[in-house]
Amino acid sequence: MKKTLFSFSPRRFASVVVKEFIQMRRDRMTFAMMVGIPVLQLVIFGYAINSNPKFLPTVIVEAGQSNFTRAIVSAMKNSEYFSIVKEAESEDEAEKIMKRAEAQFVISFPPDFSRELAKGKRPQLLIQADAADPSAVSYALSAFEGIVNSALAKELKGPLAAIGVKNGPVDIRLHRCFNPEIRTQVNVVPGLLGVILTMTMVFITSLAVTREKERGTMETLLATPVKPLEVMTGKIIPYMIVGYIQITLVLGLAKYLFNISFAGSISLLFFVAFFFIAANLAVGVTISTLAKNQLQAVQMSVFFFLPSILLSGFMFPFRGMPFWAQCIGSMLPLTHFLEIVRGIILRGAGLGDFYRHGIFIVAFLFGIILIGLFRYRQTLD
Amino acid sequence: MGSVNDNKYVIDVRNVRKSFGPKLVVNNIAIQVKRGEIYGFLGPNGSGKTTFIRMLCGLLTPDHAEGTCLGLDVLKQQDLIKPRVGYMTQKFSLYEDLTVLENLKLIAGLYGISDARNVINGITEKTGFSGREKQLAGTLSGGWKQRLALAACLVHSPELLLLDEPTAGVDPKARRDFWEELHKLASEGISALVSTHYMDEAERCHRLAYIAYGNLLARGTIREVIEEAGLHTWRVEGANLSILAEKLRKCDGIEQTIVFGNSLHVTGRDKQRLENAIKPYLNESGFSWMETGSGIEDVFIYLTEKKATDNFK
Numbered sequence: 169m170k171k172t173l174f175s176f177s178p179r180r181f182a183s184v185v186v187k188e189f190i191q192m193r194r195d196r197m198t199f200a201m202m203v204g205i206p207v208l209q210l211v212i213f214g215y216a217i218n219s220n221p222k223f224l225p226t227v228i229v230e231a232g233q234s235n236f237t238r239a240i241v242s243a244m245k246n247s248e249y250f251s252i253v254k255e256a257e258s259e260d261e262a263e264k265i266m267k268r269a270e271a272q273f274v275i276s277f278p279p280d281f282s283r284e285l286a287k288g289k290r291p292q293l294l295i296q297a298d299a300a301d302p303s304a305v306s307y308a309l310s311a312f313e314g315i316v317n318s319a320l321a322k323e324l325k326g327p328l329a330a331i332g333v334k335n336g337p338v339d340i341r342l343h344r345c346f347n348p349e350i351r352t353q354v355n356v357v358p359g360l361l362g363v364i365l366t367m368t369m370v371f372i373t374s375l376a377v378t379r380e381k382e383r384g385t386m387e388t389l390l391a392t393p394v395k396p397l398e399v400m401t402g403k404i405i406p407y408m409i410v411g412y413i414q415i416t417l418v419l420g421l422a423k424y425l426f427n428i429s430f431a432g433s434i435s436l437l438f439f440v441a442f443f444f445i446a447a448n449l450a451v452g453v454t455i456s457t458l459a460k461n462q463l464q465a466v467q468m469s470v471f472f473f474l475p476s477i478l479l480s481g482f483m484f485p486f487r488g489m490p491f492w493a494q495c496i497g498s499m500l501p502l503t504h505f506l507e508i509v510r511g512i513i514l515r516g517a518g519l520g521d522f523y524r525h526g527i528f529i530v531a532f533l534f535g536i537i538l539i540g541l542f543r544y545r546q547t548l549d
Numbered sequence: 550m551g552s553v554n555d556n557k558y559v560i561d562v563r564n565v566r567k568s569f570g571p572k573l574v575v576n577n578i579a580i581q582v583k584r585g586e587i588y589g590f591l592g593p594n595g596s597g598k599t600t601f602i603r604m605l606c607g608l609l610t611p612d613h614a615e616g617t618c619l620g621l622d623v624l625k626q627q628d629l630i631k632p633r634v635g636y637m638t639q640k641f642s643l644y645e646d647l648t649v650l651e652n653l654k655l656i657a658g659l660y661g662i663s664d665a666r667n668v669i670n671g672i673t674e675k676t677g678f679s680g681r682e683k684q685l686a687g688t689l690s691g692g693w694k695q696r697l698a699l700a701a702c703l704v705h706s707p708e709l710l711l712l713d714e715p716t717a718g719v720d721p722k723a724r725r726d727f728w729e730e731l732h733k734l735a736s737e738g739i740s741a742l743v744s745t746h747y748m749d750e751a752e753r754c755h756r757l758a759y760i761a762y763g764n765l766l767a768r769g770t771i772r773e774v775i776e777e778a779g780l781h782t783w784r785v786e787g788a789n790l791s792i793l794a795e796k797l798r799k800c801d802g803i804e805q806t807i808v809f810g811n812s813l814h815v816t817g818r819d820k821q822r823l824e825n826a827i828k829p830y831l832n833e834s835g836f837s838w839m840e841t842g843s844g845i846e847d848v849f850i851y852l853t854e855k856k857a858t859d860n861f862k
């Protein structure tokens with residue numbers, strides 16, 4: 169008994185190994201996945217994750233022209249935390265920019281900043297941060313005071329040297345917008361909405377056509393005069409409803425479980441979600457026209473889902489990612505949907521504030537449907 | 550271009566060819582099916598029947614093909630052929646998780662039938678599904694599944710049925726009913742190409758084609774096929790037929806010996822040489838010999854064996 173249990177024949181062993189290799193080689197998809205996923209993870213976890221984002225877009229209001237303000241602005245640039253994207257004329261203009269999520273910080277110098285500073289009166293310096301994603305701004309914020317102080321220390325020489333020795337030369341006021349309590353839930357929950365939709369919608373539909381192939385029902389379909397677009401869209405529509413049920417559920421939980429209040433219009437969100445859900449379903453259907461069987465379909469879905477979750481700004485602050493990762497991220501519908509959802513829910517953004525993200529999602533939807541149609545086989549060849 | 554209805558043939562194709570990779574599966578097959586005819590498409594498993602039928606209804610692209618189906622070009626006018634043909638797949642391929650009615654409705658929808666309700670009512674009544682409409686297709690027995698598949702083919706009132714082994718795996722009664730139904734349809738003017746690997750079903754067809762290894766080996770009416778083959782067959786009854794068969798197989802002038810239940814068929818091409826070969830055994834006790842004509846099955850088996858050895862040479 170024991171003998172058979174532990175008997176080992178190198179030849180049998182070798183033939184099993186050979187067989188496995190042959191099978192693996194034939195199944196390119198599994199092979200690609202086995203290589204692809206570890207590489208993907210290694211690359212993403214090794215390089216892309218950066219919770220210390222730099223070059224965050226910053227708007228300066230009313231800097232005026234003095235040695236002090238110049239010194240502060242240039243020190244901010246040198247710190248690499250801030251990238252000055254604009255000098256706004258007014259607070260209003262700066263606020264609008266921030267609402268569109270084009271700036272993470274607004275730094276406002278009061279009109280008589282330099283004069284007051286020179287008199288040693290500790291003028292206020294207001295820094296407003298878009299704290300919807302708290303981790304994106306925390307490093308820059310904690311560095312800000314040091315940057316300002318050391319910049320001014322170089323300028324405050326000779327007779328001015330005594331200024332600010334005790335409390336610092338300026339009174340830095342920090343204002344966190346959109347998420348004043350710094351709750352990560354406020355950021356995560358709307359993000360989760362997009363992630364859940366991406367995951368479930370793609371997975372469900374990626375199995376749709378593949379299952380037909382495996383069960384043989386595809387042959388019935390192909391023998392009838394039904395056309396590819398009819399099959400594709402026909403498979404998408406029922407799942408739209410599932411998508412809307414999910415949205416309602418997540419938003420409901422967000423409101424009643426996490427006490428997240430919605431700054432913007434929920435009906436607008438539902439409208440935009442239509443295109444996002446459709447885009448993901450189209451990805452799924454397209455995958456299923458490419459996949460030979462259900463296993464491959466699942467593998468391909470993972471291949472789409474993984475970058476979506478990691479590079480969309482859900483897991484890690486988008487601006488903290490290196491350029492190449494941002495490039496990949498900006499090709500994914502989830503990235504744009506997250507901007508829209510956070511915009512609507514947290515900042516009360518309107519259609520005009522994020523229309524560019526909306527256009528991307530719509531374009532993506534049509535692009536993917538086109539690929540799917542092109543790939544849809546009308547014969548069994 | 551003459552009117553489509555003047556055309557005598559619903560299927561008239563030549564030089565139909567298809568390979569999968571290096572394997573030639575359908576080798577220059579030509580068949581002609583007349584309007585209102587039940588045309589048998591016989592051949593052993595793997596001989597290319599399914600592949601051929603799939604090419605006719607546009608599910609596979611032939612490597613080469615000429616001719617017409619319902620008067621339409623088989624290669625260029627597939628879109629027009631599809632709506633007028635009813636194709637029944639070899640393997641049940643309706644939706645097992647839909648009910649009988651839902652399946653029929655779906656098919657009616659896919660063909661764009663306008664008064665689907667009436668059509669389906671008519672069909673369920675005709676095929677005996679009344680009362681079973683709500684049953685899941687997956688829970689039907691083999692015979693009922695086959696009936697449902699046939700019903701689904703008829704939803705859009707096709708002129709031509711392409712039935713791929715419709716009687717495979719169903720019980721004898723269901724097979725009989727099926728052929729009866731088919732002849733009823735033929736009398737209404739519907740033509741059918743029916744593939745089968747049951748040789749005995751040849752007798753149920755008006756005409757037939759026999760293929761093996763992708764090659765057309767015979768075609769015509771049963772009588773034509775038998776005459777064409779020019780074989781002579783004796784039937785032996787008795788005990789221990791397989792031992793006798795073994796001995797006879799080695800004799801010159803005997804092309805084939807086949808045991809059919811409790812009789813043995815001994816076949817040869819040359820009447821005289823065959824008689825010479827069996828002479829020593831004619832008076833052996835325990836066997837009764839009788840000269841019968843060759844049956845269609847003797848011919849099919851002979852043709853298949855001959856083709857196999859020709860291929861081997």
Ligand SMILES: Nc1ncnc2c1ncn2[C@@H]1O[C@H](COP(=O)(O)OP(=O)(O)O)[C@@H](O)[C@H]1O
Nearest residue numbers: 569570574592593594595596597598599600601
């Ligand atoms: N899609 C395919 N790819 C490769 N070989 C195939 C394919 N379909 C059928 N074959 C091969 O073609 C031959 C004929 O098959 P088929 O047409 O199904 O025969 P039949 O219906 O007469 O049993 C078989 O040897 C089968 O293995």
Ligand SMILES: [Mg+2]
Nearest residue numbers: 598599639714
């Ligand atoms: Mg077959």
